[in-house]
Amino acid sequence: MDTMTLHRDAAGRPARPAHATAPTQAGPAAPTTPNRIQRLWRGPAGDPVWARPALLGLLLATALFYLYDLTANGYANSFYSAAVQAGSDSWKAFFYGSSDAGNSITVDKPPASLWVMALSVRVLGLSSFSILLPEVLMGVATVGVVHATVKRHFGAAAGLIGGAVMALTPVAVLMFRFNNPDALLVLLMALGAWATMRSIEQGSARWFAVVGVFIGLGFLTKALQVLLVVPAFGLAYLLFANTTLRRRITGALIGVASMVLSAGWWVAIVELVPASLRPYIGGSQDNSFLSVTFGYNGLGRISGDETGSVGGGNGWGTTGLGRMFSSSIGGQISWLIPSALILLAVGVYLRGRAPRTDARRAAYLVWGGWLLVTMVTFSLMAGIFHEYYTVALAPSIAALVGMGAAEAWExxxxxxxxxxxxxxxxxxxxxxxxxxxxxxxxxxxxxxxxxxxxxxxxxxxxxxxxxxxxxxxxxxxxxxxxxxxxxxxxxxxxxTAHTGSIVTAGPTVAGGRGGGMPGGGPGGAGGTRTGGGMGGLLDATTPNTEVVSALSADAGSYRWVAAAIGSQNAAGIQLGTRLPVMAIGGFNGSDPSPTLAQFQQYVADGDIHYLLASGSGGGPGGMGGGMGGSGTGSQISQWVAANYTQVTIGGTTFYDLTQPLASGSGSADTSTTTQTT
Missing domain, CATH: 1.20.1270 (Substrate Binding Domain Of Dnak; Chain:A; Domain 2)
Known part of the structure; x- marks a missing residue:
């Protein structure tokens, strides 16, 4: 039999013989790399020819825009940067989200966002760039996720519009160049919306379990805030998933279980490990993560009853449905909210007679529910509220504008x-x-x-x-x-450089904040302010060379080279020396950690070298106040001042905890010494 008759096509049928003059032996296989590159550039066969190049251009432009002069933000929020530095030095601090490698106290949020940044620092070394680069990548990824989710059911143009709106939302630009947890939270919520649409489209409980994973990880990023999207995701799945009601209910329960497991493993470990073997839980008054989750970071944000908070009431702006359009918040997020609401209403109307499983109608519920629930909650919450929280609205606004514009154009x-x-x-x-x-x-x-x-x-x-x-x-x-x-x-x-705990996007406006907080410095090595003082409640400063030299001397002999009241005061010293510094009282100085007895024992054991004097910081000083907080900073400051030698290093006042006052010498004011290096 002629060997040519042995060739068969993919269906098993004999292949058509080649021309008689053609060689019977196959030549070398053509390289596949160019085809793969072409597919990457061209995208799916059904897409318009411009769709994939436009997407790649959008993502590249977003990355370059977000990366521009990134290190001008220095260490951004030093409160979190210090915890990142600690996590890059200590795996225990990494796991718990400790403020310092000595593991005295954690930050007042779960640690997932710190994990990402700490891993970057472990690879690239400690710098402004290594801390902020992951945030930029999260921003680019969020733009891509919004684009992909919208494009899937509304077309390439809709996806491109949605992605562009996401990339150019001012508060999103701010937070994807900053190191607060909000960047990772927004990415995880957007991924949750993407997975929800896949679960609805396929009627798949597995995909809804993936939704639960993203929500669980969002909880480990910023606690209960992620739950604001759950009503929209859950209701959309129950109403519109392409499967039977029984399977929809089962799938929803699987999603809830997945969410609980994805977040609960870490919570269980923290709650079950004896307090003596882990750091104090920052933001709590009883050393409990559940307490800070449901109190200070939970219901307290709604009611305004936040024990240990820095303030409340009108200090966070007027509540009401117009809050998102106010002077201080409007320029952050509200530019396209009116358009998004118009297009949402029109889109729902146009899909009114569609089948139950219509994916477009489901998308309006997913994104529209996200927008409405989150916006109403933010508008009415009486507790701590910062303008940058509104970045959580950005993906929903972007998606609704892209979807609604495409629907109306059709x-x-x-x-x-x-x-x-x-x-x-x-x-x-x-x-x-x-x-x-x-x-x-x-x-x-x-x-x-x-x-x-x-x-x-x-x-x-x-x-x-x-x-x-x-x-x-x-x-x-x-x-x-x-x-x-x-x-x-x-x-x-x-x-504009942005540093500190409270930052806003855009220029200064009448009746609101704008621009960056004071103190943006050069980025490469950190870039917080330098000077004699050591910062305050909302921002940190980098210690001068005299302070760094003195605290670094014989640092290996101490668990903490210094202690300071309030996390920002401690963070400035820690980032300057790259050595552990105890934050007495946590962020606000209002947490009861450590107690006076514990601090006295640390001093007796030789664990702490210096205490930053209360007058050297611009923040909470020795009061350790807050709204009903029981911070022990005042007691500790008074005890130290009465028993240890006051020294001045590079213009900053410390107490040397290895140099007790001579018996009967009186108060520290009459026994002050000056140390220079």
């Missing part, structure tokens, strides 16, 4: 579609004009955005009557009008 030949496009554009332009009018910054932009937006809105009403050459111009005008304001704020944010 229906542009109908009155509903064209009116929706025009209304969303006009709302974005008008609200941008109002937000931009709250500041004198770039005053020319406000009228430009308004005129361009209203003109584009009018033309969108007659979009089907325009010559097709003008349609792209009108669409581009609408997009520019909608995004110019937040993009300008984002550019200003990238060009």
């Amino acid at each position: 229906r542009r030949h109908s009155a509903v579609g064209s009116i929706a496009l025009a209304a969303a554009t006009a709302a974005a332009a008008t609200w941008s004009f109002i937000l931009l009018s709250r500041s004198d910054w770039q005053s020319w932009l406000r009228i430009t955005v308004l005129v361009l937006g209203l003109a584009s809105a009018l033309l969108l009403l007659a979009i089907t009557q325009l010559h097709r050459r003008f349609v792209p111009v009108v669409v581009a005008g609408a997009l520019v009008a909608a995004l110019a304001g937040p993009a300008a704020y984002s550019v200003q944010t990238v060009g």
Whole structure:
């Protein structure tokens, strides 16, 4: 038999013989690498030719934008950077999220975000860049997740719009260049939405278990805040998943179990390990993670009853449904909220008669529920609230704008579609004009955005009557009008250094905060302020060379080279020396850790070298106050002042805990010595 007849195709049928002049032996296989590269560049076969290059361009542009002058933010929030430094030195500190490698106390949040940054520091070494690089990557990933989730059911253009809105939201730009837990939290919530849509599409309990994993990891990032998206995710799955009701209920229970297991393993370890074998749980008054979760970081944020807080009431702004549009918050997040709400309402209306399992309607519930529940909660919570919390709204706004715009564009030949496009554009332009009018910054932009937006809105009403050459111009005008304001704020944010515990995006506005907190310094080695004092409640400073030299001398003989009241005071010294510093009382100085008796025992055992004098910090000093907190800083300060020698190092006052006062010498004020190096 001719050997050519032995060749068969994929279905098992004889292959058609090659031309008689063709060689019978196959040549070498063609290389597959170019094809893979082409597929990476081209994307799925069904996509428009521009879709994948546009996505790659968006992700690259986002990365470059977020990376620009990144180290100008220095150590950003030194409270978390000190914990990252500790976790890079001690695996025990890494696991618990301790503020220092001596494991005296933890930060007041779960440690997942610290884990990511500490691993980066272990690989790249301690620097501003190694701490903030993971945040940038989380931002780029979030843009990609929003794009992918929206594109799956609404098309490539919708995904691109959603991704661009996400990338240019001012508060998102701020937090994806900062080291607070919010960056990882937002990424995990976006991944939860992506997995929810997959579980609904496939009717899959396995995919909903994945949702539970992302929510559980979100809990280990910022505790109960992640639960704000659970009602939307759970309800969408129960109503719209492509399977029977019984399996939907079973899948929902599996998702809950997955969530509990994903978060509960760490919580169980922390609660079961004896207190003597682990650090004190920061933010609590009873050394319990559950207590701080449901109190200070939980229901206390809603009611305002937060034992150990730095303040409350009107100090966090006026509550009410208009809070997201207020002077201090509006420019952070609200640019496209009116448009998102319009497009959400229109999208739900247009999907009204769709089958139960319609994926687009499910998407409106997933993202719309996320937006509404989170926005209402933020608006009404009476406890601690910072402007940057609103980054949790960014993915939902971005997705709704992309989805709704695509849905309305598909229906542009109908009155509903064209009116929706025009209304969303006009709302974005008008609200941008109002937000931009709250500041004198770039005053020319406000009228430009308004005129361009209203003109584009009018033309969108007659979009089907325009010559097709003008349609792209009108669409581009609408997009520019909608995004110019937040993009300008984002550019200003990238060009401004941000450090400290409270930061905001964009320029200063009337009635609100703006720009960065004072003290942005050079990035490479850290970049917090330098000077004689050692910081305060909301920001830290880098100690001068005299202080670093004195505290580093014989540092191996001590568990902590120094102690200071309040975490920021301690963080500045720790980041400057890269040695453990005890934060008495935790972040606010109001946690009862350590007790006076414990501190006295540490001193007797030779574990602590110096105590930063209360007057040398700009923060809580020796009071250890807070709202009903029982911090022991005042007792410790008084005991140390009465019993140990006061020294001045490089302009900063410490007490040397290895040099007790001579018996009967009186108060420290009459026995002060000065040490210089």
